[in-house]
Structures are given as C-alpha cells and as structure tokens.
Amino acid sequence: MSVVFNIGLYHYLILALVIFCIGLWGIVVCKNIIKLLVCAEFILNAAGINFVAFASYVDVENLSGLVFSLFITIFAIAELVLGVLLLISIYKYKRSADVEKLTDMKG
Template structure:
C-alpha cells in the first residue's frame, strides 16, 4: 500500500517539475511549485502512516508545510501582481533584469 502512495507522489512531483521547468507563465510556474510541495506532503503522510513506528510526526510536518505554502503562495501572488503592474506581462522570460 505504501508503494501506491509513493508512486502517486512521484508522478505529482514529476508533473510539477515539468511544469516549473517548461512553462513560461509565472502563475503556472508557481502552481507547479505548489504541486511539487504537495507531493512531498503526500510522502510525509505516507511514511508517517506506514512507517516502522507509526507516529504523528510526519502529519505535523505536513500541517506546518501547508501553512508555509499558504504564506508562500500569498507572497508569490503579490509579487506577481506587482510585476504585472510594472511590466505588463507575466512571462518569466521578460523578467531577466532587476531594474528597468
């Protein structure tokens, strides 16, 4: 049963990595990073449930990680909105300079 969770987490992580490396839209890149983080959370919960000594440690780390991800998403969207207002695009190829 653990192998099915790990397989699903590996698929989610690979999809997120593919999206983060190939897509040009900054919002899609941010969503892909969140998908990779959720794959890690799935691994933490699976190892917590099916570990040698089942404990709640992995689930506590997952809850902390979800809280950090929510804050990261809020800050990321705020930065993207500011960049869109300043440059008029969300294409990551256009963000090659710090100052314009």
C-alpha cells in the same frame, strides 16, 4: 489482483513521484508565472503526500509526519501569498506575466 487493488506505501510513493515530476516539468517549461506558482504547489504537495504516507505506513504510533505535512501546507499558503504579491507588482511594472520577459538579471 489483490496486489493491484491493495493500496500500499509504494502506490503513494509513486503517486508523489509523479506529482513531483509534473511540478518540476511545469516549472521548467511553463511561461506564465501563475502556472509556475501552481507547479510549486504540486512539488510541495508531493512532499506532503510522502510525509503522510510514511507516517501512516511506517511510523504509525508517531504523529510527527502528519504534523509536518500540516506545516508544509501552511508554508505553501504563505509562499503562495508572497508569490502572488510579487506577481502583482511584477505585472504592474512589466505589464506581463511572462517569465521569459523577466530577464533583468542578464549578465
């Protein structure tokens, strides 16, 4: 039982993997651009969880993992802002937020 409830590094890694897969799956299948952005956040946060987990279990005396996860958060916010801006202009232009309709790069 103690194995089950004693939360260790592996639990965090599995959690991050699951979140990452959800994000990836969402990017592949979702049609709405807002959902795509949310899924991108999932992926980034999975990476962030990994950093924090390794920082607190493996490399305890060093703070670089924690700092890096902070950077990822800031980066994610910036990316989100840009993404929403692009989304708004695309919506103005196309009157839709559907990814499947954005096929201007078709060869």
